Amino acid sequence: MAADQWKADENLIRLFQTIGHILLDKDLEDSHSGNISTLWTDDQGNEKIVITAAGSQKGDLESSQICFLSATETDYGYYKASSETDIHAKILSLPGVRSVIHAHTKDLTIMTLDQEAKPNQPSPFIPIDSLGYYHLNARIPVDWVQVPCGSPEMTRIIPERLGHNNITVLQGHGTFARGNSLQQALFHICIANNSGYIVRTAGRLGIDIHKLRKQISNSPESFFPYPPLKYNQNPEEMIQIQGEEEIIKEIKKTAARIFRSGLSPFHTGSLSIRGVDQMIYAPKASMPREIGGPITKLALGSDQDKKDREQNIHQQIYKHTDFQTVIHCYVPEAEAVSYFVPPGGKNLMDRLVPIDAEGSFFYLVIPILPPDFDPSALIRLLHDYKIVVIRGGGVWSVGEQSLSEALHHPSSLRDICLYIIGAYERGLDLKKLQPKKAKQW
């Protein structure tokens, strides 16, 4: 094991450590839970399974706690490897799968609990957000097992589920995610728990989840503006841009903040800074510093990829305004609040009125557009409000000059939503908390 380990690309070790740290940081693992694995080919051409050690602390992985095992036979590496190695090995043998992460996705796990007599077949989890809906095949399978840790039952069921799904939930335990890379597996884990969090938050706001799910299942296109692009983590996309170090630094800083502050799940959203005839575009706005993501230079006004609605909106904003920066992200609290019908109201809100001091200081109101929004309406509202929530489609914000400016808006929005959610939960009258000036401004 040790010999293999030292031959391994240092980057692989670092990636394991980073992902472990992220899982702990995002509360997707406790101190020792979960496990991470990937396939790796040594310099002899032998494919190996690389997996975290049993009992290792994922947030502080030592290189000695990353085990290299034979993918085809039992070898000494199994002594130290995770107790769920068999499940990983089986999942890794599925076509197109190169990585697996098992995490304790608490929000999703909580939202998949039921009170039925066991054994039973729990209902699948249906996301109400576009990321979860499209990236996770509209429904996440949930299974109950008698022995929920490393059991043969798990070894049978989980790989079977992941043969057709990117993610599967083990009721009361956690989630297994597959990916063609560790990044993609992490992406699936994050998206899944985010979906759980949104449903959980919507529940706190008294939103009728059952009805909403039914409506979404009947007509998803009426609830989500457009399907997000498929996840792609091609290293060749990570173009090195010559010069402009300051801007690249800004992009990385902003993307890392979006990720760490929970303004958008891992590798979702998009952000850009424009020049005169080019924009520097990051198709994934939420990027931890240690993992990064693609940053490319694109011609402005070229409409080079018309299929990419996300990129087109950036282009349209620049075409019709003087803004220099654009961020699109999926603030989970805003996703939930956008379905909120305030007490006494009949309709979904077309604007958020902040009730907290700083929110109401910076924003009169924050407009909410329906999923079938007209881009020109979005642009007009961005002109006046700098941030717009799209129901079922994330949050768009702009900066007159800097990325920091555009970042400030979704960051404030998250706080604004948290205060609204908290005040509602406490039974406070939101109307009374709304500043009078908001009605005038």
Add this chain to the structure above:
Amino acid sequence: MKTSALKGVHKKLLEIDLTHSKIRIKKLDKRLLQNYIGGRALATRLFFDAVDPGCDPLSPENIIVIAASPLIGTTAPTAARGHMVFKSPLTGLIGSSNCGGTWIRYLKSTGYDALLIKGRARKPVKIHINPESVTIQPAEKVWGLNVHQTTQTLQNEQSPKARVLCIGPAGENGVKFSSVMNDLNRAYGRGGPGAVFGSKNLKAILVEGNKKTEFNKKEIFQAGKDQAEYIMKAAPITKRLLKELGTSGLFKLINVMEMLPHHNFTDNVHAPEQIDQISGERIKKELLNRPGACFGCPIACQRHTSTNGKTGEGPEYETLVMLGPLCGIYHLESITKANYLCNELGLDTISMGGTIACAMEMSEKGILTKQETGGLALSFGRPEVLEQTVQQTASRQGIGKHLSEGSSRFAESFHHPAFSMSVKKMEIPAYDPRASFTQALGYMTSPTGACHLRGGYAVSLAFFGGTKEIPRFSLLQSPIAIRNMQNLGIIQDSLGICRFTGFAFSTEPWSRMLRGVTGYEYSSAEFEKMANRVAALERVFNLKAGVKHSDDALPPRFSSESITVQRQNTSLSFQSQIQLRENYYRARDWSVPEGIPSKKILESIECEEI
């Protein structure tokens, strides 16, 4: 924009022909006022339509337009600024200067939105405007008096309530960077409007009136105003910093950011103890009597000071640096006294400092002899020469005769033009362009020559822009960033409000206030369109006046000599300047390389092809 009855304006232009002593009141078209709002935009449009760009700036053919905005006369915070447009004798291009105080409010209370002056009086005159009458009166008695004497004499003799806009001896003598002053110490400073007044034999304009600014819907105005004041009271720069330290509070910050010029922009190195000698903090401790404010301004950045028995205003940041470290001088009393003198004589302190620094460097390099300086020891670090040099410049005596032409003509006349740190013959203000490419591009492309205000105040973006802070050395971002800053400046100048409000908020509250006053549905998007039109008018005027794209460039020092910023040697290469300039033209939809606005833009300003 909805068209309905337009409020907040009188819809009147007062046109005065000094050659024929004719006074006409013209109705201002509703569409014109709607599209060009007021202040800089309105003044530029009226000027553009009335003047021959090829005229001699000091001839009767040159025109001066001063305009107020619909917000003037309301309680909108800081709405006390007027805008003056003229052909500049310093640059030969458009002159565009903005000034606070109270004068513009009084002009509007006479019942006029704008004032257009043309021709040349045979003898010195003053103009007296009130709602009932407009008179052109002899002014021989005050000709030759300085700004303070003129103001006091006219108020004593004519009307203590009147507000006085006047020139000092510098303007009378045709100093190419002489200013027009109001409220004693507030200046339409840059580009030599004083000389244009002087060339017309116009000494002063007195205004007094009682006409109110009407509102369309006061509650909408009030909502915007509340929002603006609410934020201004919270933002540290507008609530506290400028009141306590004035603009000179910037001094230490700009030094820390390694942007503070020294010795005619040869470097940016200053000893810490020298910095302490003249900082904003020191001014507060040693000179400040009280802060003061323009009408309706909660910021109160004015410095009412005294030193060694003299009282006056200043020094503000630009003056402090241009008459100070740029000349190697760190002697607060000398700088302050020279500042007072410039105010009294009616001189732009930025160009004055830049011209003295140029002369000092040339003198140290042996290009200027003692004979040519009239025995004046013009070398860096000699505070004792400041007052005398200023005096001689205003009176055009001794070396002052040459200095009064500005640094560009001065250095040219001694066959060393490279020592002038100017763009389009206007002296570069107190921020080294090598320390921020955005600011550099602002100097390069400012329609009036190197001006940090007309060119876009990018320094704020780089160092205290809060969330708006942008990279200092981005070739990609600078062209759009400076265009946006220039446009914001045009909007602020057209609304008659202060740049400093931009440290608290952007244009949204202003659109509400303007909507409440005028009844028109203004928005940030409408403001941007207006700003683009004004930028195009200014460019077209300059092109017709003979400007070339190669004039949008920095002096050679900034590409050939480096300064140290963030531990790196920094300069702005000629190639990078071209790249920045051409991308700026593209950002404005102007042609490359010439910088001619596109047909679409020309149509938007109703201008035929150039």
